Amino acid sequence: MSKRVLTTESGAPVADNQNSATAGVGGPILLQDQHLLEKLARFNRERIPERVVHARGSGAYGYFEVTDDVTGFTHADFLSAVGKRTETFIRFSTVADSLGGADAVRDPRGFALKFYTEEGNYDLVGNNTPVFFIKDPIKFPDFIHSQKRDPFTGKQEQDNVWDFWAHSPEATHQVTWLMGDRGIPASYRHMNGYGSHTYQWTNAEGEAFFVKYHFKTNQGVRSLSAEQASELVGKDSDSHQTDLLQAIERGVNPSWTLHVQIMPAAEAADYRFNPFDVTKVWPHSDYPLQRVGRLVLDRNPDNVFAEVEQAAFSPNNFVPGIGPSPDKMLQGRLFAYADAQRYRVGINHTQLPVNAPRKTTADNYGRDGAMATRYGSRHDKNYEPNSHAGPAQSDAALASPLAVTGWTGTHEASAHVKDDDFFQAGELYRLMSQDEKSRLIANIASGLSKVSLDDVIEKNLAHFHAADADYGKRVEDAVRALRED
Numbered sequence: 001m002s003k004r005v006l007t008t009e010s011g012a013p014v015a016d017n018q019n020s021a022t023a024g025v026g027g028p029i030l031l032q033d034q035h036l037l038e039k040l041a042r043f044n045r046e047r048i049p050e051r052v053v054h055a056r057g058s059g060a061y062g063y064f065e066v067t068d069d070v071t072g073f074t075h076a077d078f079l080s081a082v083g084k085r086t087e088t089f090i091r092f093s094t095v096a097d098s099l100g101g102a103d104a105v106r107d108p109r110g111f112a113l114k115f116y117t118e119e120g121n122y123d124l125v126g127n128n129t130p131v132f133f134i135k136d137p138i139k140f141p142d143f144i145h146s147q148k149r150d151p152f153t154g155k156q157e158q159d160n161v162w163d164f165w166a167h168s169p170e171a172t173h174q175v176t177w178l179m180g181d182r183g184i185p186a187s188y189r190h191m192n193g194y195g196s197h198t199y200q201w202t203n204a205e206g207e208a209f210f211v212k213y214h215f216k217t218n219q220g221v222r223s224l225s226a227e228q229a230s231e232l233v234g235k236d237s238d239s240h241q242t243d244l245l246q247a248i249e250r251g252v253n254p255s256w257t258l259h260v261q262i263m264p265a266a267e268a269a270d271y272r273f274n275p276f277d278v279t280k281v282w283p284h285s286d287y288p289l290q291r292v293g294r295l296v297l298d299r300n301p302d303n304v305f306a307e308v309e310q311a312a313f314s315p316n317n318f319v320p321g322i323g324p325s326p327d328k329m330l331q332g333r334l335f336a337y338a339d340a341q342r343y344r345v346g347i348n349h350t351q352l353p354v355n356a357p358r359k360t361t362a363d364n365y366g367r368d369g370a371m372a373t374r375y376g377s378r379h380d381k382n383y384e385p386n387s388h389a390g391p392a393q394s395d396a397a398l399a400s401p402l403a404v405t406g407w408t409g410t411h412e413a414s415a416h417v418k419d420d421d422f423f424q425a426g427e428l429y430r431l432m433s434q435d436e437k438s439r440l441i442a443n444i445a446s447g448l449s450k451v452s453l454d455d456v457i458e459k460n461l462a463h464f465h466a467a468d469a470d471y472g473k474r475v476e477d478a479v480r481a482l483r484e485d
């Protein structure tokens with residue numbers, strides 16, 4: 001095998017990679033040392049901005065296989081036949097902390113999945129929680145500011161976390177979820193994934209359905225107590241990355257079974273609460289889980305920066321037969337992701353191998369920009385319509401149209417009768433065993449008792465009281481006891 005020669009970026013051989021060129025022995029460094037200049041300059045530019053949320057993550061390739069016939073509900077090609085397999089890439093993540101944080105923390109986990117389908121890439125960008133803290137995207141930057149590091153102290157502050165929740169009663173359901181047993185997953189393999197939002201499926205006849213996605217882990221749900229988590233963080237702050245990487249390297253391929261809840265579109269208007277409200281789940285008694293297929297992860301990325309850091313998922317990447325619902329949060333997300341990626345990675349992030357379609361080719365009149373690698377041939381025109389057989393629109397329908405009525409403006413309420421912020425938090429609390437309830441109360445009280453403003457504490461207590469009388473009383477007693485200590 002011929003020996004590999006170290007070169008500069010322009011391909012010239014490097015003669016010395018240990019000593020900079022100097023004016024005499026021990027003298028100052030010469031500007032003519034091209035290798036040194038290039039090496040230092042390149043190093044300075046290695047990092048791109050981290051994701052504004054979900055900065056820490058782990059990725060893996062795999063496949064999705066259809067196990068059950070869902071063609072009555074969607075004409076999406078990758079779901080069109082039992083046994084059909086589609087290559088996938090997933091990125092799991094924590095949400096609030098920066099790239100250098102720890103994995104085993106109390107925080108939702110991201111579950112972002114890219115299907116490389118024959119009709120283009122489909123991104124399903126979900127979490128390990130079936131609900132979310134807020135229901136209007138206009139609140140998202142404030143929400144995230146309150147959960148991430150404080151601009152003065154540089155740390156996450158319980159004062160900020162709970163102050164935001166004090167003013168956001170709709171968060172009570174997700175707070176109950178987060179402070180409960182599932183709030184710290186043992187690993188990315190041991191948690192479920194949810195689309196969380198309601199999406200729309202359309203079948204070949206043009207009939208519309210609203211769906212919610214549930215990926216159930218086949219490894220079993222396993223979580224950590226607050227004490228186990230802090231011990232693990234001390235031993236391995238990258239514990240989720242270690243677990244996923246090593247499992248796949250050993251050939252222990254994690255898998256999830258995908259189920260969906262399906263609501264015929266005509267039932268949405270009269271459902272007893274807003275089915276597009278991401279702070280609420282649909283009871284399984286109303287819309288049971290229907291199995292669709294399984295997701296298997298079987299290959300680690302070769303390069304974390306290229307494939308995980310530069311991975312770009314957008315909830316707006318749909319394929320024919322799947323589309324958005326009127327969920328306001330989802331609508332906000334349809335804008336936010338690709339916009340973030342144009343800043344974080346660049347306008348041509350879609351051309352990077354992890355993001356580019358694998359079973360189709362992107363073919364359009366978008367051109368140029370920094371680091372463009374996709375060019376047509378000399379005969380390709382850069383305008384449309386043209387007389388040169390360039391790509392032209394087809395009649396592919398992503399989703400069926402939705403009828404809308406009403407006035408433009410900001411609307412606080414929805415038309416649904418049972419849209420209070422608390423009843424599902426109460427239902428979740430009442431589902432818990434006595435031990436689970438005790439741990440939930442202890443987790444809430446440990447954070448809430450540290451809050452400095454009494455008013456913030458009182459407002460949060462009122463939310464737990466509104467969810468369930470016993471829940472409210474127990475949180476109140478626990479917070480007061482800790483504050484008297």
Ligand code: HEM
Pocket residue numbers: 050051052053054057091092093109110111112125126127132136137138140194195196197278311312313329330332333336337340341344
């Ligand atoms: C209006 C509300 C939301 C906004 C504006 C928002 C915005 C963002 C932005 C800007 C990113 C970084 C994207 C990037 O740089 O590549 C991100 C990442 C992410 N978000 Fe959201 N988000 C919202 C709500 C949600 C919800 C409800 C979920 C889950 C159901 C979610 C799941 C994720 C995940 C999993 C990632 C990480 C994706 C990856 O691994 O690259 N977000 N979000």
